[in-house]
């Protein structure tokens with residue numbers, strides 16, 4: 001059976017609401033950050049459904065013993081935020097997976113060539129191959145940044161089928177590249193927008209997510 005990239009756009013009113021706030025050019029940075037935090041929270045909530053390993057046990061209630069399911073604290077789980085914009089989703093993601101380790105990756109696109117340059121890499125030399133990874137990357141535009149990130153992770157022993165990407169706006173060029181190179185991936189995004197313009201911006205998109213987060 002051949003693998004097919006799976007892209008989920010959860011039909012949730014909170015995700016639609018916070019996407020609308022983030023898209024609005026009149027939204028100031030302070031509210032934009034809140035919108036991104038909320039999007040991180042609700043998209044992470046959707047992304048871990050039937051994915052986080054659990055353990056079955058029992059607990060004693062005040063009245064009786066009963067079956068109980070806990071998140072397995074032994075199962076390795078990490079979040080990789082792509083700086084800068086990925087940091088904006090991180091706080092919300094961490095409310096859902098508070099025990100996950102966080103490994104930062106700093107990537108910036110060259111404004112002319114749109115090629116990403118990695119200026120910070122806090123990844124360990126090697127991961128446990130069973131590690132589940134949530135990548136926090138709000139904008140999937142040309143796909144250069146996310147493909148470079150996937151190369152860094154797989155070179156360190158991560159299985160692509162154990163990665164879930166949390167995005168806000170995903171565009172066809174990035175989805176096509178991921179589909180060709182990493183078809184076992186799963187992406188959770190607030191929307192898919194059709195156009196990437198000549199400057200590498202998604203249209204209608206939400207502008208430069210890093211600049212809007214930090215007011216630069």
Ligand SMILES: O=P(O)(O)OC[C@H]1O[C@H](OP(=O)(O)OP(=O)(O)O)[C@H](O)[C@@H]1O
Pocket residue numbers: 082083084085086107108109110114116137138139140141142143144145146174200208209210211
């Ligand atoms: O799919 P791509 O074409 O690679 O574009 C996506 C990347 O572009 C932006 O980063 P940017 O270079 O603006 O850095 P920033 O997050 O620091 O603003 C965005 O935050 C993504 O990381």
Ligand SMILES: O=c1cc[nH]c(=O)[nH]1
Pocket residue numbers: 085139141200201202203205206207208209210
């Ligand atoms: O529209 C876009 C494309 C890439 N990065 C952004 O921040 N915005």
Ligand SMILES: [Mg+2]
Pocket residue numbers: 208209210211
């Ligand atoms: Mg930017």
